[in-house]
Amino acid sequence: MDMGLYAKTKRSLSIGSAEKSTSGPSYWRRLSGSTFSTFASLNENTNDDTKLKKVVRLRNLKHGGTTIKNNSGNYEYLYNPLEVGTNPYHTKSAHQNEGFFVELSLDALSKNVYLSDLATQADNPATPSRSSPIYADSSTTIIPDASESSYNNAGVTISGKLKICVNQTKKPVYIKSHCIKLKCFVHEYVCIVESAKRDGSATKRIVKMVEDGDEFCHMLPYKEIKVDIDTGDKICCLTSGTHEFPFSFHLKDFPASESSYFGKTFYRLESVTQVVKIVNKRPWTYDTIILTDEVTVKRILSTANSNLKHESILLQGSWNGTELNYNVILNTKLIEIGVPFGIQLGLMKDMKSNKMLEKVTISLSQTITIPCLDSKTSELLQSSYSKRNEIELYEIDLQEDHNKTKNDDNFHFYEIGNLKVPPTDKSQLCKNWLKPYYCELSTKYSNRARLKITHTVILRLLLSNITEPKSPQEVKGEKKPKNTTCLTLKIPILLVDQDMSNNLWLPPYKRFTTVEQFFEDEPPSYYHDDSIEPPNYLAERSN
Numbered sequence: 001m002d003m004g005l006y007a008k009t010k011r012s013l014s015i016g017s018a019e020k021s022t023s024g025p026s027y028w029r030r031l032s033g034s035t036f037s038t039f040a041s042l043n044e045n046t047n048d049d050t051k052l053k054k055v056v057r058l059r060n061l062k063h064g065g066t067t068i069k070n071n072s073g074n075y076e077y078l079y080n081p082l083e084v085g086t087n088p089y090h091t092k093s094a095h096q097n098e099g100f101f102v103e104l105s106l107d108a109l110s111k112n113v114y115l116s117d118l119a120t121q122a123d124n125p126a127t128p129s130r131s132s133p134i135y136a137d138s139s140t141t142i143i144p145d146a147s148e149s150s151y152n153n154a155g156v157t158i159s160g161k162l163k164i165c166v167n168q169t170k171k172p173v174y175i176k177s178h179c180i181k182l183k184c185f186v187h188e189y190v191c192i193v194e195s196a197k198r199d200g201s202a203t204k205r206i207v208k209m210v211e212d213g214d215e216f217c218h219m220l221p222y223k224e225i226k227v228d229i230d231t232g233d234k235i236c237c238l239t240s241g242t243h244e245f246p247f248s249f250h251l252k253d254f255p256a257s258e259s260s261y262f263g264k265t266f267y268r269l270e271s272v273t274q275v276v277k278i279v280n281k282r283p284w285t286y287d288t289i290i291l292t293d294e295v296t297v298k299r300i301l302s303t304a305n306s307n308l309k310h311e312s313i314l315l316q317g318s319w320n321g322t323e324l325n326y327n328v329i330l331n332t333k334l335i336e337i338g339v340p341f342g343i344q345l346g347l348m349k350d351m352k353s354n355k356m357l358e359k360v361t362i363s364l365s366q367t368i369t370i371p372c373l374d375s376k377t378s379e380l381l382q383s384s385y386s387k388r389n390e391i392e393l394y395e396i397d398l399q400e401d402h403n404k405t406k407n408d409d410n411f412h413f414y415e416i417g418n419l420k421v422p423p424t425d426k427s428q429l430c431k432n433w434l435k436p437y438y439c440e441l442s443t444k445y446s447n448r449a450r451l452k453i454t455h456t457v458i459l460r461l462l463l464s465n466i467t468e469p470k471s472p473q474e475v476k477g478e479k480k481p482k483n484t485t486c487l488t489l490k491i492p493i494l495l496v497d498q499d500m501s502n503n504l505w506l507p508p509y510k511r512f513t514t515v516e517q518f519f520e521d522e523p524p525s526y527y528h529d530d531s532i533e534p535p536n537y538l539a540e541r542s543n
Contacts, residue, residue: 192372266294359460463485
């Protein structure tokens, strides 16, 4: 028996681009039962590029939505990966009558993977240093600094295995082909803007998904990494036992997962196995088994960005000449969802000013932006289409609560602590729209972000100037007319979730009492909200 025919398989890895690939060995590993039998001849070889495309719904397939029965090999089957309801994830296909089952499993740490290359600086030619905080500008023309991302990007590995268990000793399973793919789907949106009209009518804007003319483009991946088990002109016979095929993919320069009204990026791990139904009957027909699983890819901050959580923001200025001077301190540039932060506010009034601080409101504003195209020329515009949402974090009426301020006639000081951006799973006000910072480059247009999510802390100060009654005949008890002014201060911040900031926190201190505990092979907990605190060390006094 020639073991070389099936021991090695063709492995095509596309790292960073679906077009580039490298080859390497991959092996079938058998855990129990007898060895592989010899290969039968296979004369049929149909190119996928020449096949007709046919759209299916996975939930309507046989064997629990996993199997296309009696496949002649003349069609390339497609499904809409975004419609999880009609095309759900299935990782196991049981064929009881045929005496086998196929299972696709991801390793525990491969379901959610993290790329530690989240860029915080932008390549901004408008600044003298050509660099600025990317989260400070919502425009899609401001893109991440490629040098920062490449420096911190070591990639990440997704691994798992495919298991085929053959239960019947007298009924082997014949495999014609098998392929495992990690598919990255990107649905990119743009805003089509009509050119200015002479009659001065309002400019129309239409948001639509970018398409390349192919009716199946939304079902095709933007990038994919593929592992092929190619038997060439043979078929593989699996006898009784359990057969495992381990696989791994190395991701680098892949976009992060995201789902919003203005763009989606998502991943599917897909396994396609073709099982020959009757070996002695030509032409062969197959049962095509399709198994899929969900993979989430997130970009997180690298350890080089640990200073962000300790850097404060100082905002100073004046209003109406020197009538009012303000000083605002935000204690951190990096705000994590659900983690407290604080703001200090100082106001200095002119001696002649009779303005008084009446109300303070603090809100979080989120801006989602996508590129704009000219409707006639299809060229990119410098402007971006923006969608803004806002949630109020804090409000206090100073006229009703004077104890909250430390002020005199001309100076006001206000300190607000324990502010929190509510988690989306606990707040109905922002459940459907609040997301952490996100920015990925366009797949269609160079030097342009396809989707950008930025955040701003907004501080609103309501100032009032109460005028005296003009006439003593005014009704007693009637409110005096007010001249109010709303002063709005905006502070850009980097909003992250716990996963995105996990690299920035050291593990909690753990005191060892025995030598054995020091050598215990247990990974430390890196969750920064741990209640364990380091002990207080006291210096020993010498006698």
